[in-house]
Amino acid sequence: MDFVKPEQVLEQMVQAGANKANLSIKDLLIRGFLGGAILAFATTFAFTATAQTKLGLVGAVVFPVGFVMIVLLGLELVTGSFALIPLAVLEKRVTVRQMLNNFWWVIVGHVAGSIAYAALFYAAATNFGHVSDNAVVQTIIKAAETKTNGYSGIGFDGMVAVFSKAILCNWMVTLGAVMAMTSQSTLGKIAAMWLPILTFFAQGFEHAVVNMFVIPAGMMYGANVTLSGWWLWNQIPVLLGNFVGGVLFTGIFLYLTHLKKGADAGKKQSKAA
Template sequence: MDYIKPQDVLEQMVAAGAAKAKLAVKDLLVRGFLGGAILAFATTLAFTATTQTKLGIVGSLVFPVGFVMIILLGLELVTGSFALIPLAVLEKRATVGEMLRNFTWVILGHIAGGVVYAGLFYAAVTNLGHSMDHAVVQFIVKTAEAKTNGYSALGLDGMIAVFAKALLCNWMVTLGAVMAMTSSSTWGKIAAMWLPILTFFAQGFEHAVVNMFVIPAGMMYGAHVTFGGWWLWNQIPVLLGNFAGGVLFTGILLYVTHAKKEHAGLRKQTKAA
């Protein structure tokens, strides 16, 4: 059997968080760059499927391919780390400084990866601007405007909505990272992590790394979005919501229930001895 029990998964979560916190800046940037670019590939794949079929669920079914590649290759995805590194800090196997260092450099890598892919995608599908009516390009433009101007038009309600969508999103995304740890086989990992990633994308929740591609790409392709609008009405609240969802609903709650049982079992063994 390749199934790994939850208590053992929890230990993997802490160990993974500790290892990520110790990575060199070079590795954080490179792995963050690749993670951002691969997720951008998956996003345009999903948008292609959606525009071709007119069914959003089809795009959602194929989007997890990017997450799978990132996890299996051991790359960095800051949203997944939001559940893992805080546990390492809690267990005193990493420091707050190391955690913030990871988040900062990986985010910079994600943005670079997303922007580089946006430029290459633009060159590939528009013939360097000669075919701006490409369906996916127009879809990206509309999505970028909806993810920024759409929220700003609602004021405080928009800010609350984008935060809630980000929180719900990363509850699932971090579960994807954790579910990959429930199997020791490649196919088992793929099947397990596919489920929560499909769940978040199909419902239109807000993922910070996806947005690090979609919004700057939309701006590059002609969306009426300002740099300040990108960060104020999406990127900052989405990062905060993603962090809250990952650390609270996946990291802390799994820690509370499974660490308690694990420690209780150890106490019983000690008494018996």
């Protein structure tokens, strides 16, 4: 039996958060760079599948390949860490400063990796600018404009919408990171984490790291998006929403229910002894 009980998963979550918070800046940058680039690979893969089949669900089915690679290789995905490192802070295994240090340097790595992949993908998909009608490139341009101008065009309501989509997104993404801990086998981990990642991508929710690729890539390819539009109408509210969704609905809620059960079990064993 390779199933890991929820109470044991919680301890893994706390330990994983502590381990991530204690990584060096070099490791955070490298793992963040690779995490951002691999998720960008998965995004263009999903867009390609959708363009070929005309079915968005097919793109959602294949998108989790990137998340699987990141988790199995022990790379960094800041959105997953949003549910893990705060628990290590609650357990006093790391400090708030260490947590914020992780978030900052991983995000820097994500942006660098995403932009590097965006440049290479453009050269590959358009023969370095000689092909103008590549379907995936056009999809990225449209997505970049929708993810920024689409929200700014409706003002406050747009900000509420993007923030809500970000919360819902990372509720599922962090569940993916946690579900990987419910199995001791590689196949079990892959199957468990695939489900919530498919769920978020199929519904078009907002993921900060995906957007660190899609929006700057769209800008590079000709999208009508400004730098301020990227950050003010998407990246900042999505990061905040992803944090809320991850730390509250996955991290804190699982911590509250399973920490109590673990403590009760420990007391019973002590009495029995």
